[in-house]
Amino acid sequence: MTKTLAELRSRRWFAASDMRAFAHRQRAQQMGLRREDVLERPIIAVINTWSDLSPCHAHLRERAEAVKKGVLMAGGYPLELPAMSLGEVMVKPTTMLYRNFLAMEVEELLRSLPVDGAVLLAGCDKTTPGTVMGAISMDLPAIFCPAGPMLNDRYLRRGEPARTVGAGTHTRMFWDELQAGRIDPAEWIDLERHMTRSPGTCNTMGTASTMTSIVEALGLALPGSTAIPAMDAGHVRMATTCGERAVGLVWQDLRPSRLLDRGSFLNAAATMMALGGSTNAAIHLIAMARRAGVALSLDDLDRLGREVPVLANLFPAGDRLMEDFHFAGGLPALMNRIRDRLVLDRPTVTGRTLGDNIASREALDDEVIRPLDRPVSANGALAVLRGNLAPEGAVIKASAASPQLLRHRGRALVFDSQPQMQAAMNDDSLDVDETTVLVLRNAGPVGAPGMPEWGNLPIPRKLLKRGVRDMVRISDARMSGTHYGSCVLHVSPESAVGGPLALVQTGDWIELDVPARRLQLMVDDAQLARRRAAWTPPQQPYVRGFTRLYQQHVTQAHEGCDFDFLQGTAPTPEPAIY
Numbered sequence: 001m002t003k004t005l006a007e008l009r010s011r012r013w014f015a016a017s018d019m020r021a022f023a024h025r026q027r028a029q030q031m032g033l034r035r036e037d038v039l040e041r042p043i044i045a046v047i048n049t050w051s052d053l054s055p056c057h058a059h060l061r062e063r064a065e066a067v068k069k070g071v072l073m074a075g076g077y078p079l080e081l082p083a084m085s086l087g088e089v090m091v092k093p094t095t096m097l098y099r100n101f102l103a104m105e106v107e108e109l110l111r112s113l114p115v116d117g118a119v120l121l122a123g124c125d126k127t128t129p130g131t132v133m134g135a136i137s138m139d140l141p142a143i144f145c146p147a148g149p150m151l152n153d154r155y156l157r158r159g160e161p162a163r164t165v166g167a168g169t170h171t172r173m174f175w176d177e178l179q180a181g182r183i184d185p186a187e188w189i190d191l192e193r194h195m196t197r198s199p200g201t202c203n204t205m206g207t208a209s210t211m212t213s214i215v216e217a218l219g220l221a222l223p224g225s226t227a228i229p230a231m232d233a234g235h236v237r238m239a240t241t242c243g244e245r246a247v248g249l250v251w252q253d254l255r256p257s258r259l260l261d262r263g264s265f266l267n268a269a270a271t272m273m274a275l276g277g278s279t280n281a282a283i284h285l286i287a288m289a290r291r292a293g294v295a296l297s298l299d300d301l302d303r304l305g306r307e308v309p310v311l312a313n314l315f316p317a318g319d320r321l322m323e324d325f326h327f328a329g330g331l332p333a334l335m336n337r338i339r340d341r342l343v344l345d346r347p348t349v350t351g352r353t354l355g356d357n358i359a360s361r362e363a364l365d366d367e368v369i370r371p372l373d374r375p376v377s378a379n380g381a382l383a384v385l386r387g388n389l390a391p392e393g394a395v396i397k398a399s400a401a402s403p404q405l406l407r408h409r410g411r412a413l414v415f416d417s418q419p420q421m422q423a424a425m426n427d428d429s430l431d432v433d434e435t436t437v438l439v440l441r442n443a444g445p446v447g448a449p450g451m452p453e454w455g456n457l458p459i460p461r462k463l464l465k466r467g468v469r470d471m472v473r474i475s476d477a478r479m480s481g482t483h484y485g486s487c488v489l490h491v492s493p494e495s496a497v498g499g500p501l502a503l504v505q506t507g508d509w510i511e512l513d514v515p516a517r518r519l520q521l522m523v524d525d526a527q528l529a530r531r532r533a534a535w536t537p538p539q540q541p542y543v544r545g546f547t548r549l550y551q552q553h554v555t556q557a558h559e560g561c562d563f564d565f566l567q568g569t570a571p572t573p574e575p576a577i578y
């Protein structure tokens with residue numbers, strides 16, 4: 001033990017002999033706590049992102065009880081603190097607009113209240129980086145308790161073999177089939193009952209599972225915890241252990257600043273590549289690293305994307321789901337396969353090193369966790385592109401793109417807004433063919449605002465009917481981690497702040513060369529300079545409120561989209577207690 005009872009942070013509120021501390025103890029007793037509960041135990045915040053509109057977190061109220069049991073068994077006292085739930089599908093215009101809001105809320109909850117450590121209950125896409133960013137900045141001992149993926153579902157059609165279906169990826173697949181007339185409207189409506197069989201996060205290797213896995217790889221979650229299905233009894237046991245462990249972290253004073261360094265973030269990035277993880281991770285990883293004072297760049301991610309093959313055979317890059325991954329050994333087994341790429345001596349919340357955590361954790365199914373000599377994709381999970389169209393970088397999920405489109409030249413068809421694009425896609429007279437490069441702008445952090453997941457631009461209906469299922473698409477938006485296709489994303493700087501995407505015109509030639517990492521607008525510099533001189537920024541209707549704050553302070557995609565005033569490790573004083 002490195003910390004004593006007298007050194008607990010919560011004693012600043014409860015242990016003094018003045019009138020203010022009397023009031024704190026009095027109010028704690030009003031809630032049914034005993035005097036010794038606040039004076040003789042570490043107080044653990046159970047940060048809970050549950051809400052009635054967050055289906056992925058529907059079980060987190062019960063899981064919070066399991067966490068509390070663990071805290072009590074270890075001699076701590078748990079207090080549940082609700083935080084913004086950010087259910088990915090229901091929150092508009094996009095949860096990304098509120099990731100920094102959640103991060104601020106978690107940091108300030110922990111700062112303003114008498115707590116010594118925290119368990120973070122989250123899992124739906126932005127809730128993981130949001131809670132972790134806040135916890136890193138507050139730097140109290142904290143453990144992440146992942147919500148866990150929903151159960152696999154099966155879809156049966158008479159006369160056809162059963163299909164295992166999961167959330168997100170299959171919705172897009174069936175939608176394209178509907179647009180192409182290959183399934184009828186009645187079957188489409190029937191599909192509403194499928195794919196989301198239980199509470200829990202999306203069960204593909206979408207953003208949710210990518211981010212929870214990254215947090216486990218950082219050493220902030222228990223080994224193997226992220227792949228445990230939300231409805232598995234093992235998930236309840238894992239939650240109890242999180243509570244128990246949180247108390248140990250307080251006594252050992254194992255804060256994020258003592259666990260995280262550049263090696264930890266490179267471990268997380270390498271793991272993300274082996275998972276074939278979501279492109280969204282490129283933004284969140286950089287944002288989390290900057291909170292920890294670690295320099296991590298898109299170039300680091302590109303290098304690891306070249307070096308680490310995709311081994312996890314999971315949708316959308318593969319054809320299995322998270323439940324299969326859990327049975328195959330989960331993240332420790334995957335990380336053990338790439339252990340030569342990892343910094344094994346990083347400390348973790350278990351109190352042991354990463355190397356100790358993954359030692360002897362073997363993959364139990366080589367079809368789900370592929371061996372190094374038989375990867376799912378040789379293309380790499382993520383490639384970073386640069387060129388005159390993306391001076392600060394853009395990303396593509398090469399493993400989920402069509403191989404024949406990784407080198408492509410085509411004429412641009414440009415849309416200035418999502419509604420304009422959406423209307424055009426259903427226009428059968430649209431001047432487009434499969435070689436066209438679809439371009440969407442004003443969809444970045446400032447422009448949209450919030451950088452929504454519009455980057456998987458739909459294929460025009462008339463091409464869907466002809467059997468086209470993929471085209472090169474370019475935007476300053478993000479793409480859902482459950483989606484797939486040859487989509488160039490996160491073009492930085494974005495068009496709304498004058499990035500070159502703002503200068504593209506319909507009919508311009510664009511060259512994409514993923515092996516060479518190039519994204520080039522084939523327009524000469526003099527012509528671009530004339531267009532720039534004539535460019536004016538789009539009008540923004542937000543003159544007050546959080547969105548106004550967001551637009552004034554959000555950084556660009558290659559910088560993590562954090563607020564400029566939240567990055568870094570400059571200390572914030574503890575609150576005065578009077």
Ligand code: FES
Nearest residue numbers: 056088124202208
């Ligand atoms: Fe919550 Fe996908 S919608 S994890």
